[in-house]
Amino acid sequence: MSGKSPKDKTTADTLSDLNIYDPNFSINPFSTYEELHLNNPIIYLNNSDSWLVTSADLITEICSQPHLFSNDISVLLAGLHSEKPKVRKILEQGLPQVPVLLMSDPPDHSRFRRLVGMAFSGPRINIIESEIRKISSNLLDNLKANKSWDFISEYAIPMPVNVIGGQLGLSQNDIKKIRPWSDAFTDRLSGMIDEEREEACAHAVVDFQKTMEHQITLRRNYKYNDLLGDLVSASSDGDKPLSNAEIVSVIQQIMVAGNETSTSAMAEGIKLLIENPTQMKLLRQDTSLLKNTVEEILRLASPVAGSWRIATRNITILGKNIKKGDKVMLRFAAGSRDSEMFNQPNKMDITRQNSKTHYAFGRGIHTCVGNMLARREISICLEHMINKFETIELADYDKAHAYNPNVMLRGLKVLNIETKVKN
Numbered sequence: 001m002s003g004k005s006p007k008d009k010t011t012a013d014t015l016s017d018l019n020i021y022d023p024n025f026s027i028n029p030f031s032t033y034e035e036l037h038l039n040n041p042i043i044y045l046n047n048s049d050s051w052l053v054t055s056a057d058l059i060t061e062i063c064s065q066p067h068l069f070s071n072d073i074s075v076l077l078a079g080l081h082s083e084k085p086k087v088r089k090i091l092e093q094g095l096p097q098v099p100v101l102l103m104s105d106p107p108d109h110s111r112f113r114r115l116v117g118m119a120f121s122g123p124r125i126n127i128i129e130s131e132i133r134k135i136s137s138n139l140l141d142n143l144k145a146n147k148s149w150d151f152i153s154e155y156a157i158p159m160p161v162n163v164i165g166g167q168l169g170l171s172q173n174d175i176k177k178i179r180p181w182s183d184a185f186t187d188r189l190s191g192m193i194d195e196e197r198e199e200a201c202a203h204a205v206v207d208f209q210k211t212m213e214h215q216i217t218l219r220r221n222y223k224y225n226d227l228l229g230d231l232v233s234a235s236s237d238g239d240k241p242l243s244n245a246e247i248v249s250v251i252q253q254i255m256v257a258g259n260e261t262s263t264s265a266m267a268e269g270i271k272l273l274i275e276n277p278t279q280m281k282l283l284r285q286d287t288s289l290l291k292n293t294v295e296e297i298l299r300l301a302s303p304v305a306g307s308w309r310i311a312t313r314n315i316t317i318l319g320k321n322i323k324k325g326d327k328v329m330l331r332f333a334a335g336s337r338d339s340e341m342f343n344q345p346n347k348m349d350i351t352r353q354n355s356k357t358h359y360a361f362g363r364g365i366h367t368c369v370g371n372m373l374a375r376r377e378i379s380i381c382l383e384h385m386i387n388k389f390e391t392i393e394l395a396d397y398d399k400a401h402a403y404n405p406n407v408m409l410r411g412l413k414v415l416n417i418e419t420k421v422k423n
């Protein structure tokens with residue numbers, strides 16, 4: 001007990017009281033990140049019983065030591081959803097959920113990464129590019145000209161969902177379920193749902209697993225030229241091929257990690273370009289800036305705002321004593337705006353030389369396996385939007401500030417825009 005009155009509170013005390021689970025924190029966390037960089041790049045948060053790491057250097061250091069900071073966060077997740085008997089019973093009807101990739105440590109992680117990495121190779125992404133272009137064009141062509149519309153529900157959600165759905169061999173009917181399935185997975189991670197929603201989420205997880213198991217069986221019997229086919233046939237010397245339960249768990253992660261994140265990056269990107277008209281103009285004048293614009297958007301948006309690690313032993317960092325078993329939240333969104341690394345970090349500058357060194361895809365062995373696919377999707381989105389529309393404006397400013405409540409993912413709920421088609 002410190003025995004201080006509220007009046008005596010220091011900056012460090014106030015920052016320790018920060019509640020990263022507060023949905024309002026997502027609206028504009030950036031001045032807080034700045035304060036944390038300057039005063040407490042690693043700080044214990046009383047409300048979430050965890051350490052918060054905000055400096056780029058520390059995030060890199062921690063990500064490079066998976067033996068000290070584990071990704072086996074099953075214990076933490078078990079705490080988030082209560083695993084009530086009713087929920088467990090529903091989940092028992094499906095496949096066991098295997099801790100793959102993001103939930104695993106070496107040496108298991110190394111095997112998953114080698115095998116899954118094959119499905120996300122450059123040649124596969126090049127094949128997928130023509131599909132992304134088709135899906136993006138269709139979505140924009142289906143819009144009524146010169147109207148006000150929600151960029152998120154009409155484009156940024158269906159675009160990546162259809163890309164992934166196509167690569168997993170899903171029918172249009174099942175593709176419609178991808179978003180509800182993904183919502184069920186992320187809701188289970190959010191730590192912010194009631195019992196009724198927990199049960200609905202468990203039903204959705206089982207439905208998803210059964211659908212995917214059927215698609216996997218098809219690919220075990222016939223050759224399919226898609227990402228799921230690559231996952232089923234992935235092999236490397238000395239590695240046991242992926243089992244059905246492992247592939248289903250990988251796909252579950254791909255859906256969580258690869259849909260909402262891409263949706264949020266595209267939406268935040270369009271919003272940033274609207275709010276920074278000189279940058280929008282620059283991009284329209286010189287489309288060779290497209291690649292770097294994608295990186296600057298990823299830097300500023302960092303849709304995976306943060307991710308968890310668990311300390312595997314007692315360790316001291318910058319004089320702070322982290323105990324074995326402590327939860328550590330790596331705030332990638334803060335690393336992407338660290339002023340030690342990025343000049344005027346909160347400013348959008350599509351000509352910035354080092355935009356690409358952002359933390360949006362993390363660091364170390366867990367660096368986003370889908371980063372090439374995500375970059376291609378965002379790039380095609382921007383290219384198609386500026387080619388099709390002469391003007392893009394915000395239509396409803398208030399709603400543009402509403403973010404989904406999620407401690408790990410930062411993404412807009414709605415982005416109403418007004419567009420004028422080019423003649």
Ligand code: HEM
Nearest residue numbers: 101102257258261262265304307361362366368369370374
């Ligand atoms: C803008 C979009 C995306 C962002 C910002 C993003 C961000 C991230 C981040 C920060 C991590 C590392 C998390 C950690 O270290 O704890 C990660 C890992 C991962 N991402 Fe992405 N991601 C995006 C798109 C995608 C896509 C399109 C896919 C697949 C279709 C994907 C699949 C994965 C997987 C499977 C992992 C786990 C990798 C591992 O543990 O080895 N992501 N992503």
